Amino acid sequence: MKRKTILAFIIPTIFVCLAAVVLCAVFIPKDNKENMTLAADDVTIVCGESKEINYYCSDENAEISFESYNEKIISIAGNVMTANKVGSTSIRVKAKSANAAVYSSFKVTVKEDTSKPLTSLPSEITLYLIDKNFNDAKADGFIREITFVRNRAIASITTCKQVKISGNTITASKLGSGEIVFKAPEGESGNQIVKVNVLAVEARLAGVPSTITMNPNDKVKIDYQILPSYYTGDAVVNFTSDGNCVNLEDGCINAKSSGEGSISVSLGDQTYTIGVQVVTQIKFVLTAVDNCTIDGNNIYVSSNAEACFMLELYTLDDRNIAFSSVEISTDGVKIEREVNNVNFSSANGGVIVIYSPTLLSYVYFYVHVC
Incomplete structure (x- = not known):
């Protein structure tokens, strides 16, 4: 009786154990280390270049990480490698799943970028x-x-x-x-x-004027600068004149008579030319003759009225200027000149310009219609 009882207990137990073994074989995952494949090919990269790391792993869900054996040559950020220096090193690749970890490595060769010039210098x-x-x-x-x-x-x-x-x-x-x-x-x-x-590095001239206008007997010092401002050497500046209206004395221009001339200022192989114009100022006496009134150099006249004024011209030292020696131009005014008289008319007013080519001087008269 006892024997039957024991067998009745043992036999079901054996079946339960066998069933458990079968279930474990079916439902418990095996260590798939031997079945997971990881590989990466050797690569060549140009110095300074960044490139994504290419690899193959049979388990798409595996966690992948990388490690450079020499970060001075190759550094890694995420799955991107950057070539820092010419040379070669290796990168280790690790693939990790829930039950396995597989390693692989590949060689990286960093070469010069021959597309760049050898140095940073320009041509x-x-x-x-x-x-x-x-x-x-x-x-x-x-x-x-x-x-x-x-x-x-x-x-x-x-x-x-x-x-x-x-x-x-x-x-x-x-x-x-x-x-x-x-x-x-x-x-x-x-x-x-x-x-x-x-x-x-040489001293150089600056600030030399291009033109100067003077009156007879004026004396003007020639302005210039020697640059750079911190220059401590001796710079010899030379002056020469061209024309009878001026002469030079101790770096100054002396105006002698009306006319045009030039002054050359030089330092080494640098030369600047100053155009000099000596102008004799003109005084005038303007007298109304017919149908106009005068106030200074302003002439008042009725619209289109025939009018006349007399003009006398003098230098500042009261020398008479022949009326026949001057040129007259107008804007908005009709004129007819006689000995010292000017007959004129204007519809809307204008300007009468008197110019002496000899004295290089101008006088302006303004005609107002009222």
């Missing part, structure tokens, strides 16, 4: 030799040296006698022009040639 540079008279010349844009950045490896540098190169700094050493040749490494294209101009 032509200008430097200056600065002597003791120009201590602050750099602030005025006169640079003696320039520093450049090496964009990629340089096999050799051939310089010229106008400059010296130390590290990444080019310094002017002698006046003249030459070339610096930066040679690319063997097998790479893109040699870079930089033209160099080395100039002297």
